[in-house]
Amino acid sequence: MSLPTIQIRGLTKRFGDHEVLRGVDLTVAASEVVCLIGPSGSGKSTLLRCVNFLEPYDAGEVRIEGRLIGYEDAPNGARRPMAARPLRAMRREIGMVFQHFNLWPHMTALHNVAEPLRRVRGLAHAEADERAMAMLARVGLSDKAQAYPSRLSGGQQQRVAIARALAMQPRLMLFDEPTSALDPELVGEVLEVMKSLASEGMTMLIVTHEMGFAAHVANRIAFIDSGRILEQGPPRYVFHESAEPRVRQFLQTYHDRNSF
């Protein structure tokens, strides 16, 4: 098995006149953890959202285990948007965790996790609940199964969201600034869960501002600025040895802000 889990080539995305992604190339191998860092508005969230085609891209390609997502080849040699059904089938295999959790507020924690299992995986009610309970246990929230999201802290909500994505048994997980909306003292519990996922060999692509986490958990860091990957490599290299001025400047600002 040598097909990379994610292979991105020449990815271009435009919002009106503004080119958000300008020819991005990025490969994520199976069981690899890659963190995307960079200033706000650099395009890192957009890049992540292109991977499961929540954001349709304009040019280039995103392949999941070799298969192009979002487009298919038309008979005339051009490409056309993928039909809804195969796109959904591909999305099933890609877990996503959002900055603002995006739990369904009218369902309990357990129901949030079990609902996709029933509707998408076609599991019976009891079976879905059982797997959902196991997933909640894994993120340390067995005792909150019957709580509605409004009764949970941000950190707990995000762990439920991770459990919801994990329950689908995805081939890879996308994290879009999973701790950016959390109070500082709640960040740790979410990062712990992500760390344990990484150690179990989950393939992960993570947009984050948690440099400490990135340094310790990522196999590779990719620095994005103005829609381009300016630098990538092992954390030690990007954080300490990169000669790219924008990287050094970004890390310096970050360092200044966090030292007191």
Place this chain on the structure above:
Amino acid sequence: MNPDVLLRYAPSLISGFGVTVMCWGAGGALGLILGFIISLLYRLPFAPLRWLLRALIEVFRGTPFLMQLFLLYAGGPYIGLKLNATTAGVVGLGLYSSAYFAEIFRGGFAAVPHGQIEAAMSVGMGPRDTLLRVTLPGALIAAVPPIVNMLIVLSKETVVLSIITVPELMYQMQTMAAETFTAFDAIFAMAVFYWLLVEATSRLGRRVEARVTAFMAQEASPA
């Protein structure tokens, strides 16, 4: 105040109140159903249909109910639509309120944060399940308070049905006032009836609202 007159007319007043409640209930239900259907059709990615629905909504919201009712009752027969007064009243209330209810449901749909729909997309949920399990519950919950509000407004629009001789409360009141020269008593009694109706509606509405939003503040009982 003249208790004798009020007592003498009590049966017709109560029957008028019954007709009012019936017309209001049936008209409101019709309006809710039509409005809901319109709001669903409005979501289809078909622009000409949206323009048509928009035009309908604007016409029903933009013209007086009295005029609509006249057109329906007096003008209907010219296009082969012969309705008795009560039926015309119910249909009129239904059409009139459907425009408002459609907008209320549309607002409900718009109130569901897009992130919840993206979460459904990201796990590969299809459009049907996303609508039934995610969008619709959120939209309906958001719509409850404005629905109750509109139903209260509608309860008082029923007085207009007296113009086309529907024997509802207003009609009975006018009859009583005309026959006994007791305008003040009639109006006072009418106010009491409507106040009771509105008070009951808003109490019921608050209970429904508390019930459907219970999840915002409380834990579910263990399953």
